[in-house]
Amino acid sequence: xxxxxxxxxxxxxxxxxxxxxxxxxxxxxxxxxxxxxxxxxxxxxxxxxxxxxxxxxxxxxxxxxxxxxxxxxxxxxxxxxxxxxxxxxxxxxxxxxxxxxxxxxxxxxxxxxxxxxxxxxxxxxxxxxxxxxxxxxxxxxxxxxxxxxxxxxxxxxxxxxxxxxxxxxxxxxxxxxxxxxxxxxxxxxxxxxxxxxxxxxxxxxxxxxxxxxxxxxxxxxxxxxxxxxxxxxxxxxxxxxxxxxxxxxxxxxxxxxxxxxxxxxxxxxxxxxxxxxxxxxxxxxxxxxxxxxxxxxxxxxxxxxx
Amino acid sequence: xxxxxxxxxxxxxxxxxxxxxxxxxxxxxxxxxxxxxxxxxxxxxxxxxxxxxxxxxxxxxxxxxxxxxxxxxxxxxxxxxxxxxxxxxxxxxxxxxxxxxxxxxxxxxxxxxxxxxxxxxxxxxxxxxxxxxxxxxxxxxxxxxxxxxxxxxxxxxxxxxxxxxxxxxxxxxxxxxxxxxxxxxxxxxxxxxxxxxxxxxxxxxxxxxxxxxxxxxxxxxxxxxxxxxxxxxxxxxxxxxxxxxxxxxxxxxxxxxxxxxxxxxxxxxxxxxxxxxxxxxxxxxxxxxxxxxxxxxxxxxxxxxx
Numbered sequence: 137x138x139x140x141x142x143x144x145x146x147x148x149x150x151x152x153x154x155x156x157x158x159x160x161x162x163x164x165x166x167x168x169x170x171x172x173x174x175x176x177x178x179x180x181x182x183x184x185x186x187x188x189x190x191x192x193x194x195x196x197x198x199x200x201x202x203x204x205x206x207x208x209x210x211x212x213x214x215x216x217x218x219x220x221x222x223x224x225x226x227x228x229x230x231x232x233x234x235x236x237x238x239x240x241x242x243x244x245x246x247x248x249x250x251x252x253x254x255x256x257x258x259x260x261x262x263x264x265x266x267x268x269x270x271x272x273x274x275x276x277x278x279x280x281x282x283x284x285x286x287x288x289x290x291x292x293x294x295x296x297x298x299x300x301x302x303x304x305x306x307x308x309x310x311x312x313x314x315x316x317x318x319x320x321x322x323x324x325x326x327x328x329x330x331x332x333x334x335x336x337x338x339x340x341x342x343x344x345x346x347x348x349x350x351x352x353x354x355x356x357x358x359x360x361x362x363x364x365x366x367x368x369x370x371x372x373x374x375x376x377x378x379x380x381x382x383x384x385x386x387x388x389x390x391x392x393x394x395x396x397x398x399x400x401x402x403x404x405x406x407x408x409x410x411x412x413x414x415x416x417x418x419x420x421x422x423x424x425x426x427x428x429x430x431x432x433x434x435x436x437x438x439x440x441x442x
Numbered sequence: 443x444x445x446x447x448x449x450x451x452x453x454x455x456x457x458x459x460x461x462x463x464x465x466x467x468x469x470x471x472x473x474x475x476x477x478x479x480x481x482x483x484x485x486x487x488x489x490x491x492x493x494x495x496x497x498x499x500x501x502x503x504x505x506x507x508x509x510x511x512x513x514x515x516x517x518x519x520x521x522x523x524x525x526x527x528x529x530x531x532x533x534x535x536x537x538x539x540x541x542x543x544x545x546x547x548x549x550x551x552x553x554x555x556x557x558x559x560x561x562x563x564x565x566x567x568x569x570x571x572x573x574x575x576x577x578x579x580x581x582x583x584x585x586x587x588x589x590x591x592x593x594x595x596x597x598x599x600x601x602x603x604x605x606x607x608x609x610x611x612x613x614x615x616x617x618x619x620x621x622x623x624x625x626x627x628x629x630x631x632x633x634x635x636x637x638x639x640x641x642x643x644x645x646x647x648x649x650x651x652x653x654x655x656x657x658x659x660x661x662x663x664x665x666x667x668x669x670x671x672x673x674x675x676x677x678x679x680x681x682x683x684x685x686x687x688x689x690x691x692x693x694x695x696x697x698x699x700x701x702x703x704x705x706x707x708x709x710x711x712x713x714x715x716x717x718x719x720x721x722x723x724x725x726x727x728x729x730x731x732x733x734x735x736x737x738x739x740x741x742x743x744x745x746x747x748x
Binding site for chain 2: 228229230231232234235238294295296298318319320321324333419422423424425426428429430431432433
């Protein structure tokens with residue numbers, strides 16, 4: 137039984153982490169650390185420091201706060217010998233993730249950089265199917281309405297918040313996982329609202345050993361939402377739709393299932409702890425950093441949340 | 443004897459690569475590939491493709507073009523089994539450098555991501571001295587006049603050109619080399635001219651296990667030029683000045699020498715080829731990517747080259 141605490145208790149912690157933990161008999165939820173939020177029947181502390189002080193028996197923490205504050209929490213938890221589950225993205229910078237990885241290794245504890253979309257129902261069968269095909273082209277369409285999914289979350293427009301890359305890094309986490317070969321950015325255009333630091337739309341062109349990968353990212357899509365990845369191969373078109381939960385091959389629905397992303401992540405985290413390993417894949421974050429470094433910026437009209 | 447060619451023959455190739463190669467008996471300069479420039483007494487080809495076709499006996503190439511065009515050249519040269527010397531920075535993106543590293547390994551040839559400032563005279567003794575001290579703070583001041591050092595080089599303001607990080611990555615290459623512990627970005631401000639893509643000034647704050655590292659970068663410094671790194675320790679202040687060529691300890695000049703950076707690089711490249719190894723340290727480029735991803739941008743007045 138892994139004695140775990142949730143650090144920060146916002147939307148993602150309530151909607152995803154809490155039910156996944158409650159339904160997994162490997163975990164016992166000991167406490168929540170959050171300035172304001174608490175939960176009936178679970179011990180509550182204002183800060184991670186107080187929690188660690190009060191509950192030395194704790195084995196692990198799940199860090200659900202925005203990336204720019206997560207590093208200090210991870211560093212503290214690792215220094216006390218706790219296993220650490222990092223929400224995505226694993227950091228605001230690549231170098232801090234590298235530092236945490238070294239710290240976890242030295243401390244002999246598990247660090248898990250989670251990428252929840254890799255546990256969507258269609259992803260594993262898509263990876264298996266693609267492994268035996270010749271890939272010709274990839275198109276990523278990731279278009280959602282920021283006002284619906286991140287209402288009032290000003291941090292997403294600040295440095296570290298990543299703007300449209302906050303959802304799009306999920307697509308990159310899938311594509312880096314299912315494609316048999318690595319790829320890298322050839323060209324990127326980032327549209328940044330004049331009152332924000334981070335892009336609201338982006339178009340990316342990657343190359344994977346001659347195979348073109350295009351991504352069209354939009355944070356202003358109203359109406360139907362689009363989280364699709366199309367892969368054209370010598371055996372036709374594979375499509376992962378609805379964020380990876382549906383798999384189509386040549387228009388035929390091959391796989392569809394309930395949302396098991398966070399349950400899958402917590403199964404994986406328990407396995408890593410049991411086997412004394414870490415899992416920190418920075419490839420999706422590296423692609424985002426490359427887009428910020430190599431992308432061409434255009435200022436567009438200001439963004440107002442309401 | 444390593445049969446080598448220079449690809450692109452601009453300012454850096456003429457001023458630095460050519461004399462370093464000519465004075466090193468390990469190398470024979472076979473050819474130059476350049477659209478327009480040539481050199482008396484050395485074979486000339488318009489493109490790398492033509493050069494590789496015409497001179498199968500070639501062992502190695504030095505790629506001196508701007509980073510955004512260098513990847514395709516490196517890929518081609520590696521695919522023909524040539525050893526590759528990359529000018530700094532090693533790529534326009536981190537992912538492309540990773541792809542080249544894998545390709546070189548598969549091909550069994552040497553890839554060298556060169557960081558010339560690491561071969562400045564003061565750097566090795568600074569590293570040795572710091573290894574035995576407790577570091578308290580680091581201040582990087584890297585301030586030069588872009589109009590003097592990059593006259594008419596429009597590429598430096600385009601994506602991949604890096605703006606003020608083009609010189610500042612030299613400072614980062616030194617600091618990542620001489621400090622005993624890794625560090626990562628906590629905060630960054632980037633000032634970008636309204637008619638450019640890349641920053642002209644930047645202020646960075648890093649953390650190295652509690653030790654603050656500050657960097658003040660300026661591409662508009664007229665008059666005396668500043669390429670200084672100050673390290674405060676329990677045994678006083680170490681200063682690397684003039685880009686690393688002068689070492690001061692507590693105000694006392696300890697080391698000064700002629701510019702041996704490129705000669706040092708070519709000695710290293712020959713060693714790597716002889717021992718069948720590669721040397722691709724992306725740490726300086728990773729810090730730049732982090733600064734672009736996590737930095738706060740401010741638009742400033744337009745930049746005019748003249």
